[in-house]
Amino acid sequence: MCTTQECPSQTTTSRVGAVTRRAALFGGALVAAGAALPATAAQAHGRRGLADLTYPLTTSFPAFSPGEEPARRTFVTIENDGYYMQEWRILEHYGTHVDAPGHFVSGGRLATEIRIDELVAPVVVVDIAKRAARDPDTTVSVDDLLAYERRYDRIPRGAAVFMHSGWGAKVGDPAAYRGTDAAGGLHFPGFSPDACEWLLRRRGIGSLGVDTLSIDPGNSATFDTHLVLLGADRYGVENVANLHRLPRHGATVMVGLIPYEGGSGGQARVFATW
Numbered sequence: 435m436c437t438t439q440e441c442p443s444q445t446t447t448s449r450v451g452a453v454t455r456r457a458a459l460f461g462g463a464l465v466a467a468g469a470a471l472p473a474t475a476a477q478a479h480g481r482r483g484l485a486d487l488t489y490p491l492t493t494s495f496p497a498f499s500p501g502e503e504p505a506r507r508t509f510v511t512i513e514n515d516g517y518y519m520q521e522w523r524i525l526e527h528y529g530t531h532v533d534a535p536g537h538f539v540s541g542g543r544l545a546t547e548i549r550i551d552e553l554v555a556p557v558v559v560v561d562i563a564k565r566a567a568r569d570p571d572t573t574v575s576v577d578d579l580l581a582y583e584r585r586y587d588r589i590p591r592g593a594a595v596f597m598h599s600g601w602g603a604k605v606g607d608p609a610a611y612r613g614t615d616a617a618g619g620l621h622f623p624g625f626s627p628d629a630c631e632w633l634l635r636r637r638g639i640g641s642l643g644v645d646t647l648s649i650d651p652g653n654s655a656t657f658d659t660h661l662v663l664l665g666a667d668r669y670g671v672e673n674v675a676n677l678h679r680l681p682r683h684g685a686t687v688m689v690g691l692i693p694y695e696g697g698s699g700g701q702a703r704v705f706a707t708w
Contacts, residue, residue, distance in 0.1 A: 485679040486705050487680075488705065489673055496611040504522055505523045526545075531671070532689060534547075544696055544698065545693050545697030548693075555641065556593045556594070557595075557596055557685050557706055558590075562578060570622055571651055572651075573629070574629045576626075576629050579633065589633065589637045591637060591638040593640060594639070595642055595643070598645060598677040599645055600678075601646045612652065619652075621652045625659045630642065634662070640668060643670065643672075643674045644670075645675070649672060671704060680706055686708065688704070690703035690705075
């Protein structure tokens, strides 16, 4: 007869078996409970506008520069350890993520310092998809913002202003999503610095969001929009998904930023409701 210390595999096997039995029993109970839910609950949920604006975090999502993609590996398994867990190596600015002020501003606020009330905001969607299809270097301009307000309503103070360029259709092809040309230059839409400054000065917005790799257009070498926005102690959200599903006004966005210690930003689960 061996001791527990001498027979760890037997202990693990016993523990895993117990967990599996409990999971099967509990899972069966949940299925039965789900089947008993009234149809009216599902119907009520269906009437509510709810959209996930987050891309799944994968190792194949287009990075800003090739070589910045993350890596992952299985760390433990249910079969060997009783539970499953992965290990990731990842940059903060990958996938659907937030740029905190400290990303470009020395001494600027970091991920842990962005308040919850800043991460929940009315969201407006400025649609430039038709123009972007013709000109990948186009930007959201002050004229676009004025046209938005003429058609919908005044952009509210503290709003998240999101650009919809239709770029999500290219996300499965990293070169197309980056808009890479023969010389390696990038071409995708963003916000102009003038539009960003107008939104800050005239409307007091809380954040910008884009369905591309950067709030600056891809051909920017100076990142002026980043400097304007983050220099004003606001944050940006990049690689936002499914903006075609949002109403152009009247929705609320929630940005579930991971508060990395010392984070210049970080991945976020972003969703909207209306």
